[in-house]
């Protein structure tokens with residue numbers, strides 16, 4: 001009953017005129033309560049579509065446009081003997097962990113990830129240091145992993161923990177997204193670049209591709225995805241390594 005009243009008050013607040021503009025029929029019959037629920041559901045759908053309409057897909061390119069040279073920037077390798085051993089074993093014992101505010105934490109091998117639906121996209125990477133390059137990325141949609149893990153209602157952000165420690169402040173590289181960008185269809189955890197396994201320089205075994213945002217948001221060497229309700233408690237609390245150390249913008253949309 002409380003849900004019904006909430007939904008009903010939403011519709012009342014929006015008003016019949018606005019509802020009509022959104023294409024919602026305010027059906028009046030003996031089953032009025034059901035009509036309100038259906039209308040409210042369509043209102044939610046329409047509102048989401050309107051928001052998404054302003055955030056279209058990032059441009060995708062053709063195979064012929066892929067850059068012959070794609071620079072390696074930032075870390076070129078994750079340091080340490082453990083990482084070297086992982087590279088040598090083809091990341092056999094490596095697991096991607098998805099944990100935090102989820103109902104079902106996940107630990108997935110590279111093989112497990114490759115068995116899931118793959119999305120492939122050819123996009124332009126733009127680094128704020130003044131270069132860009134076009135590459136093909138193949139990987140698992142982050143939204144699929146979040147759905148598998150079952151994000152709980154209080155969740156707001158997704159934090160990506162990386163294997164590379166940066167010398168200047170000794171902190172591991174990390175990044176974060178809100179759930180909107182996390183569920184964006186082009187947001188993937190890529191294990192493939194230009195049709196081949198992701199090279200070490202570009203973040204093997206797994207890197208984030210978030211095509212709605214610029215260079216540094218695209219975390220390399222990701223091995224842990226943590227669903228959280230706040231960004232305090234990680235680094236200086238600004239949501240990423242560059243955000244903490246160089247006042248880079250947390251929302252680096254392009």
Ligand SMILES: Nc1nc2c(c(=O)[nH]1)N[C@H]1C(S)=C(S)[C@@H](COP(=O)(O)O)O[C@H]1N2
Nearest residue numbers: 072073074075127162173215216218219220
């Ligand atoms: N873990 C990690 N991710 C990172 C970085 C890094 O140093 N460490 N550098 C970032 C920056 S500034 C850019 S431009 C891209 C570079 O990705 P590339 O090496 O594949 O070109 O990765 C981003 N992700």
Ligand SMILES: [Mo]
Nearest residue numbers: 127128215216
């Ligand atoms: Mo960058």
